[in-house]
Amino acid sequence: MEWLKRFTEVMDCISEHPIDGIGISDLSRETNLSKSTIHRMLSSMVQHQLVTQNFHTKNYMMGPKAMFWGSRFLRSQDPIGLMGQYCEEVSRATGLYSYLSRFQGDQVYCIHTHQPSDLRNKFFVHVGQRMPFYCTAASKAILAYKEQNIIDSCLAKESIRPITPHTLTDIGALKHELSRVLDQGVAFCLQELEVGVSAISVPIFHEDRETSLSISVVGENIYIEQEEDAIIRELKAVSQKASEHLKSMHLLTSIKL
Known part of the structure; x- marks a missing residue:
């Protein structure tokens, strides 16, 4: 399940930059994935609202779908x-x-x-x-x-x-x-x-x-x-x-x- 491993690594990196987000170059360096691979993944993730992109900085951060999942999980906990x-x-x-x-x-x-x-x-x-x-x-x-x-x-x-x-x-x-x-x-x-x-x-x-x-x-x-x-x-x-x-x-x- 190589794709899942890559997806998890990218999401982990993005989640560590909740305020300013993180750019493709930094994501590539931190995950050891090529910029082209990162770009393809992010394009799909944006479509599914897993991540969002800041229009001005071009950095990526956690999207509403990811936060919704996290919130739903926490609501289920005592x-x-x-x-x-x-x-x-x-x-x-x-x-x-x-x-x-x-x-x-x-x-x-x-x-x-x-x-x-x-x-x-x-x-x-x-x-x-x-x-x-x-x-x-x-x-x-x-x-x-x-x-x-x-x-x-x-x-x-x-x-x-x-x-x-x-x-x-x-x-x-x-x-x-x-x-x-x-x-x-x-x-x-x-x-x-x-x-x-x-x-x-x-x-x-x-x-x-x-x-x-x-x-x-x-x-x-x-x-x-x-x-x-x-x-x-x-x-x-x-x-x-x-x-x-x-x-x-x-x-x-x-x-x-």
């Missing part, structure tokens, strides 16, 4: 389900129980969990569990990026009470904590729900500084404190990849998060 792979990745990197949480309505819920097979301790974070805004890292990582009126409304609806001696219950202190999360891009639950257990969360963005998802790890507080810097590095690295994935889906589809 964005939340696809995010689950990043839970597995962060668990492999940290050895910790990981979970995804989602802001929906005026609450945050756990929507996916992953427990490493060799993890001895089991932590009681389960799908469908509500994450209180004032004492969970998962909710803080999302709420910090919301508008102030949403922050005020969400905190006002909470029945704030001390669950452990470490639970923040002062509204002023909570808002200060959210400001720190916004500045540093990472949220903590340091024994606020259970003594001896802590969690770290970071947001996953669907647009620049807009989020409805967070990815978290939970474990023994002693281990979390000892490995805090390394855990944060891994979480942020995975979050960046997940955010890029989600942004591309959000850009090409009507998915609303």
